[in-house]
Amino acid sequence: xxxxxxxxxxxDYLAFITINRPKKLNALNKETIAELHNVFRDLxxxxxxxxxxxxxxxxxxxxxxxxxxxxxxxDEKEGSKLSKNGQDLLFDFIENLSTPVIAAINGFxxxxxxxxxxxxxxxxxxxxxxxxxxxxxxxLIPGYGGTQRLPRLIGKGKAMEMIMTANMxxxxxxxNYGLVNHIVDQNELxxxxxxxxxxxxxxxxxxxxxxxxxxNSNYKDGVNGFDVEIKxxxxxxxxxxxxxxxxxFLEKRKPNFDKKWIP
Ligand code: COA
Numbered sequence: 466x467x468x469x470x471x472x473x474x475x476x477d478y479l480a481f482i483t484i485n486r487p488k489k490l491n492a493l494n495k496e497t498i499a500e501l502h503n504v505f506r507d508l509x510x511x512x513x514x515x516x517x518x519x520x521x522x523x524x525x526x527x528x529x530x531x532x533x534x535x536x537x538x539x540d541e542k543e544g545s546k547l548s549k550n551g552q553d554l555l556f557d558f559i560e561n562l563s564t565p566v567i568a569a570i571n572g573f574x575x576x577x578x579x580x581x582x583x584x585x586x587x588x589x590x591x592x593x594x595x596x597x598x599x600x601x602x603x604x605l606i607p608g609y610g611g612t613q614r615l616p617r618l619i620g621k622g623k624a625m626e627m628i629m630t631a632n633m634x635x636x637x638x639x640x641n642y643g644l645v646n647h648i649v650d651q652n653e654l655x656x657x658x659x660x661x662x663x664x665x666x667x668x669x670x671x672x673x674x675x676x677x678x679x680x681n682s683n684y685k686d687g688v689n690g691f692d693v694e695i696k697x698x699x700x701x702x703x704x705x706x707x708x709x710x711x712x713x714f715l716e717k718r719k720p721n722f723d724k725k726w727i728p
Contacts, residue, residue, distance in 0.1 A: 472485050473504055479518065480514045480516070481517075482517060483520055490521075493528055516665050519566060519585065521578075523572075524572060527582065528575070529576070533603065556584040567586065568588040569655065571591050574596045575598070580609035580614065583615065595634070607628065623642055636648040669706035678693060679693050679697045
């Protein structure tokens with residue numbers, strides 16, 4: 466499949482998605498969001514792909530936000546639609562994938578760019594990364610889940626400050642806040658992601674999918690996360706991966722887990 470705004474490289478179990486609009490600092494226009502939706506959907510259904518990494522092309526930006534030129538003349542109705550479509554197609558979609566998604570933040574991650582990174586299951590960043598939600602400088606608020614995911618990740622007070630001041634934080638600050646898990650030199654970003662992806666790929670993808678579901682349920686309205694954990698934990702006992710994993714442990718050998726489980 467050919468895409469205008471993204472590059473996909475699949476190497477064995479690892480799929481690498483690069484958002485490729487460097488002249489616009491990889492800003493998310495409508496077409497890029499649609500392409501990302503399609504590629505995430507296809508990778509989720511690909512039994513061989515056990516981990517997805519998403520990054521931005523060149524070394525200046527991960528994503529510098531939603532493409533402002535596309536919504537500068539929108540009215541209220543169009544604004545709400547932009548937010549809802551984006552959340553449904555991409556941001557909530559990524560968060561609820563069964564395949565682990567790592568954001569490799571290689572530069573500016575602003576507005577929709579930081580929201581995209583926050584939708585991923587976790588984040589790593591290069592030292593030159595800068596993160597922020599500058600929407601209030603445009604007379605807007607974050608519309609792709611930023612007002613919800615940022616406080617979950619860094620706490621309400623810090624999220625309030627970041628959103629109200631529109632300040633950008635450094636990679637180091639982001640790590641101290643718990644927004645990114647690791648920070649490395651730019652040339653080490655891809656190798657680190659590959660290392661993490663390899664580690665993940667060695668584990669049961671069925672169990673990882675169940676863990677994602679259970680962890681995410683903590684943040685869903687009206688859902689009791691402990692109940693979801695009980696259900697997902699129980700379901701694991703009915704899987705080949707559990708039989709294989711526990712047998713391999715007792716036989717003192719490496720497990721040979723199934724291909725990715727597709728819900
Ligand atoms: N939407 C559309 N275009 C964007 C963009 C965005 N979010 N962010 C950057 N661009 C474009 C610029 O318009 C410019 O295009 P041009 O060369 O055709 O004029 C190009 O990307 C390079 O950006 P530029 O501003 O010249 O780079 P810089 O190094 O001076 O500044 C930033 C970098 C990230 C500080 C600056 O681009 C910026 O503030 N971007 C907007 C961030 C934002 O508000 N995001 C939230 C949107 S909701």
